[in-house]
Amino acid sequence: MSALTRTPATYGAGSKGRVPSRGTASVIAFGAPLACIALIALLAPLLPLSNPNAQVLSEALRPPAWLEGGDWSSPLGTDQLGRDVLSRLVFGGQLTFVIAFTGMVAGAVPGILLGLLAGYRRGWVDAVISRLVEAQLALPFILVAIAIIAANGRSLPILVAVLALVGWAQYARVIRAETLSLRERPFVLGLRCAGVPTWRIMLGHLLPNLAGSATVLATLQMGTIVLAESALSFLGLGVVAPDISWGAMLAEGREQLTLAWWVALLPGLAITAVVLLVNLFGDALRSRFDPKKRSF
Amino acid sequence: MIRLILSKTANAVLTLLIASSLAFFLARGSGSPVREILGDSATPEQVAQLTAELGLDKPLIVQYGQFLLDLVSFDLGDSLRYGQSNLELIAGRLPASIELALFALLLAVAVGVPLGIIAAMREGGVVDRIASMLALLGQSVPLFWLGLMLILLFAVRLGWFPAGQNDGIDSLVLPAVTLSTLPMAQIARLTRSSMSEVLHEGFISAARARGLAGWRIILIHAFRPASLPVVTIVGLQAGMLLSGAVTVEYVFAWPGLGSLATQAVQTRDFPLVQSIVVFGALVFVLINLAVDLLYGLVDPRIREDA
Amino acid sequence: MVAGRTILDVKALSIVHPGRRGKPASTAVDGVDLSVGAGEIVGVVGESGSGKTSLAMAVLGLGRTTSGSIDVDGIVPGPRLPLDQRAAIQMVFQDPHGSLDPRQSIGRGLRELRRLHKARTGWISDEDLLSRVGLSGDVLTRLPHQISGGQAQRVSIARALLLRPTLLLADEPTSALDVSVQAQILRLLKGLRDEEGLTILFISHDLAVVRSVCDRVYVMKSGRVVESGRTGEVLERPQHPYTQALLAAVPGGDARIPGLEAPAAEAPQVLRDELSQSRLATAGETA
Numbered sequence: 001m002s003a004l005t006r007t008p009a010t011y012g013a014g015s016k017g018r019v020p021s022r023g024t025a026s027v028i029a030f031g032a033p034l035a036c037i038a039l040i041a042l043l044a045p046l047l048p049l050s051n052p053n054a055q056v057l058s059e060a061l062r063p064p065a066w067l068e069g070g071d072w073s074s075p076l077g078t079d080q081l082g083r084d085v086l087s088r089l090v091f092g093g094q095l096t097f098v099i100a101f102t103g104m105v106a107g108a109v110p111g112i113l114l115g116l117l118a119g120y121r122r123g124w125v126d127a128v129i130s131r132l133v134e135a136q137l138a139l140p141f142i143l144v145a146i147a148i149i150a151a152n153g154r155s156l157p158i159l160v161a162v163l164a165l166v167g168w169a170q171y172a173r174v175i176r177a178e179t180l181s182l183r184e185r186p187f188v189l190g191l192r193c194a195g196v197p198t199w200r201i202m203l204g205h206l207l208p209n210l211a212g213s214a215t216v217l218a219t220l221q222m223g224t225i226v227l228a229e230s231a232l233s234f235l236g237l238g239v240v241a242p243d244i245s246w247g248a249m250l251a252e253g254r255e256q257l258t259l260a261w262w263v264a265l266l267p268g269l270a271i272t273a274v275v276l277l278v279n280l281f282g283d284a285l286r287s288r289f290d291p292k293k294r295s296f
Numbered sequence: 297m298i299r300l301i302l303s304k305t306a307n308a309v310l311t312l313l314i315a316s317s318l319a320f321f322l323a324r325g326s327g328s329p330v331r332e333i334l335g336d337s338a339t340p341e342q343v344a345q346l347t348a349e350l351g352l353d354k355p356l357i358v359q360y361g362q363f364l365l366d367l368v369s370f371d372l373g374d375s376l377r378y379g380q381s382n383l384e385l386i387a388g389r390l391p392a393s394i395e396l397a398l399f400a401l402l403l404a405v406a407v408g409v410p411l412g413i414i415a416a417m418r419e420g421g422v423v424d425r426i427a428s429m430l431a432l433l434g435q436s437v438p439l440f441w442l443g444l445m446l447i448l449l450f451a452v453r454l455g456w457f458p459a460g461q462n463d464g465i466d467s468l469v470l471p472a473v474t475l476s477t478l479p480m481a482q483i484a485r486l487t488r489s490s491m492s493e494v495l496h497e498g499f500i501s502a503a504r505a506r507g508l509a510g511w512r513i514i515l516i517h518a519f520r521p522a523s524l525p526v527v528t529i530v531g532l533q534a535g536m537l538l539s540g541a542v543t544v545e546y547v548f549a550w551p552g553l554g555s556l557a558t559q560a561v562q563t564r565d566f567p568l569v570q571s572i573v574v575f576g577a578l579v580f581v582l583i584n585l586a587v588d589l590l591y592g593l594v595d596p597r598i599r600e601d602a
Numbered sequence: 603m604v605a606g607r608t609i610l611d612v613k614a615l616s617i618v619h620p621g622r623r624g625k626p627a628s629t630a631v632d633g634v635d636l637s638v639g640a641g642e643i644v645g646v647v648g649e650s651g652s653g654k655t656s657l658a659m660a661v662l663g664l665g666r667t668t669s670g671s672i673d674v675d676g677i678v679p680g681p682r683l684p685l686d687q688r689a690a691i692q693m694v695f696q697d698p699h700g701s702l703d704p705r706q707s708i709g710r711g712l713r714e715l716r717r718l719h720k721a722r723t724g725w726i727s728d729e730d731l732l733s734r735v736g737l738s739g740d741v742l743t744r745l746p747h748q749i750s751g752g753q754a755q756r757v758s759i760a761r762a763l764l765l766r767p768t769l770l771l772a773d774e775p776t777s778a779l780d781v782s783v784q785a786q787i788l789r790l791l792k793g794l795r796d797e798e799g800l801t802i803l804f805i806s807h808d809l810a811v812v813r814s815v816c817d818r819v820y821v822m823k824s825g826r827v828v829e830s831g832r833t834g835e836v837l838e839r840p841q842h843p844y845t846q847a848l849l850a851a852v853p854g855g856d857a858r859i860p861g862l863e864a865p866a867a868e869a870p871q872v873l874r875d876e877l878s879q880s881r882l883a884t885a886g887e888t889a
């Protein structure tokens with residue numbers, strides 16, 4: 001880098017050749033295990049696992065391998081119906097991740113667009129959107145989910161739509177606030193004065209500048225959605241047999257709590273671990289993207 | 297002040313109206329519950345009859361008008377299964393829900409606030425680290441699973457507390473502890489951050505210079521300003537308690553609104569489900585209105601701004 | 603280009619910003635008359651809050667106007683101008699880095715402008731354009747935070763120049779820069795006027811800067827023009843007490859940017875005569 005271009009600004013985040021900060025380190029520290037878990041879950045069909053729905057009644061209620069009566073043929077034990085818990089956990093993780101991701105995207109897209117629109121256009125557009133956001137946030141999520149699922153029956157698309165409802169208002173609220181301040185920056189005025197159309201300013205210029213906060217929000221939302229999905233499936237309103245998710249496994253685990261505690265313990269641990277990692281990862285991303293640490 | 301109350305109240309009514317409408321369209325606009333209620337074996341006649349009974353044969357806009365009319369006259373309709381008015385059913389379950397929510401909230405404040413204060417006093421210390429780890433865990437754990445594990449440990453293994461039902465203070469402990477985790481985590485976090493802000497302000501050091509004892513400084517000077525944001529969280533959480541309560545009440549078979557909702561959906565009691573949603577929104581909006589007004593009373597700046 | 607043709611004509615312009623949340627409405631511009639001839643650099647000088655930016659935003663067509671008229675070479679500025687007319691009025695802002703999209707490389711930004719204004723931008727290549735503002739082609743691949751403030755301001759000028767504007771508005775274009783960089787940018791603007799015949803309305807609170815680049819100057823106070831005329835004359839023999847006070851506030855009393863001489867002496871004779879007349883007229887009105 002030439003002496004000319006070496007301004008104080010170059011020392012900020014994003015410039016080439018800087019030493020990874022603590023922020024970057026913790027992004028990796030929390031992101032890597034998360035990515036591993038997701039990868040294992042998504043590759044479930046390729047792994048040497050037994051069929052998660054195969055019932056072997058003679059093997060039923062076997063505890064995890066390291067406990068008395070356990071067997072390494074089913075390392076995490078079996079449930080009431082003799083199904084392999086490890087295999088169910090991995091396959092359940094697959095659906096849990098897929099649902100959480102689709103639900104997150106389904107909420108992020110409308111939420112971000114509406115937030116952009118409200119923040120950029122202001123006036124009555126903002127008034128209408130902000131009212132809707134407030135109203136949505138006033139509705140207790142689980143109850144709304146129950147009402148929608150009660151009217152429409154259970155299905156994966158309905159579940160994803162319901163989970164999208166958890167998030168859109170949060171995105172819209174945060175993105176609106178950021179857009180309100182971003183639109184006052186002179187470069188937006190410059191683009192308007194160059195005749196760049198409004199939709200291009202919003203999607204081509206404001207959106208990339210909001211990408212950091214949107215990513216942080218989306219990450220944290222993944223955690224919320226995993227919890228919401230597990231709650232709905234636990235109540236029997238989300239994923240149902242023969243499909244497997246961690247929430248659905250917990251619903252089964254509850255019924256055999258006194259017989260096979262590990263069936264309820266393990267999926268809950270998995271959920272907690274993933275949500276915890278997601279939250280830590282989101283926090284790390286946030287401090288990495290923090291606008292105050294950026295120098296432009 | 298009168299104008300503030302009026303405008304905030306009008307605002308709250310409007311939000312409630314929109315929220316209820318949102319709930320109406322999300323649930324009813326998306327499909328007819330009749331098939332869900334009757335199941336696949338129902339004859340076309342039965343379907344037609346129930347559709348007419350529920351008023352679902354009318355155009356959506358007429359249904360919506362009826363829904364709004366009922367709403368403003370506080371008529372939430374009748375339950376399909378219980379043959380009772382929805383409002384009565386809700387009123388019958390409300391005391392148990394309030395009991396649980398209040399207890400959980402009390403617990404959350406009683407543990408969360410001191411935890412936050414201690415953490416703020418020794419920033420980066422052991423208590424601070426443990427508290428922030430616990431707060432993070434509290435936000436990451438599925439409540440109902442925590443409930444299950446508490447049952448497994450304290451009811452099934454140790455037999456200290458009953459696993460469910462509402463009989464006596466004993467049975468309140470496990471569900472209240474479970475329900476308190478999330479608000480406790482958030483209250484601790486918020487108390488810590490607002491406390492440390494206040495602790496860094498000048499008048500605390502001035503008080504220290506005057507030689508006041510450590511704890512008196514904390515209690516007199518810092519706690520009052522720090523309590524304002526805590527009020528907000530308590531208000532917000534009171535609304536969220538309602539959502540969390542659904543799964544927790546289900547786990548502990550606690551006879552509150554939450555389990556009424558799960559029963560209603562299992563018995564496909566559609567009107568009852570909808571009434572509970574609207575009621576939930578009402579509670580949320582009312583609590584936030586109260587918090588807003590409390591804020592306006594405490595902090596004059598907010599009053600002027602409105 | 604016909605010397606003396608009026609490019610910007612502002613008549614009796616008033617701008618009242620409505621008060622928000624109980625605050626009273628504020629009159630930012632109060633009956634301002636102002637004109638800029640082709641190839642002129644005309645300064646607007648005044649302390650902070652005197653209404654300069656409000657005036658510029660109105661001329662740009664993206665600000666508020668309450669009454670009066672603005673004409674930019676036959677165009678009436680407004681928020682919904684056809685693309686070609688939009689391009690005719692360009693502006694350079696105070697904050698060099700803030701004026702560029704932080705996530706867009708300089709080259710991509712120029713390409714975006716070229717796509718939007720195909721017919722208007724074919725006259726020059728990126729490299730030539732950049733060398734015209736004193737930059738090398740290297741900056742094309744850079745993001746705004748990877749270049750210096752002076753470079754960023756040159757990029758902003760290049761972006762405006764690319765669209766061949768009939769009028770360039772410059773709102774405190776050097777206030778955020780170091781003194782040495784300031785002189786370079788001022789020299790650049792003057793050069794563009796001399797070589798390309800660019801017409802510039804130059805806004806500043808800094809008399810030294812105004813003296814070094816502007817042919818004529820309008821002095822604004824609380825939304826009104828209190829004095830105007832040829833820069834040299836206004837600054838040598840200020841008539842209005844406010845101008846005198848502004849001058850007195852400059853350390854040393856002699857407001858000059860090192861390396862830049864006052865332009866008034868070089869201005870064409872026709873222009874000079876016209877200018878001194880207009881100065882007398884305005885000074886008479888406000889006295």
Ligand SMILES: Nc1ncnc2c1ncn2[C@@H]1O[C@H](COP(=O)(O)OP(=O)(O)O)[C@@H](O)[C@H]1O
Binds near residue numbers: 619630651653
């Ligand atoms: N968008 C706006 N809304 C309300 N008041 C404004 C706005 N822009 C400017 N003002 C007010 O108008 C006056 C003139 O401001 P401005 O045009 O920015 O002056 P200058 O550029 O000379 O500093 C100031 O009193 C300012 O507070």
Ligand SMILES: [Mg+2]
Binds near residue numbers: 654655
């Ligand atoms: Mg200004």
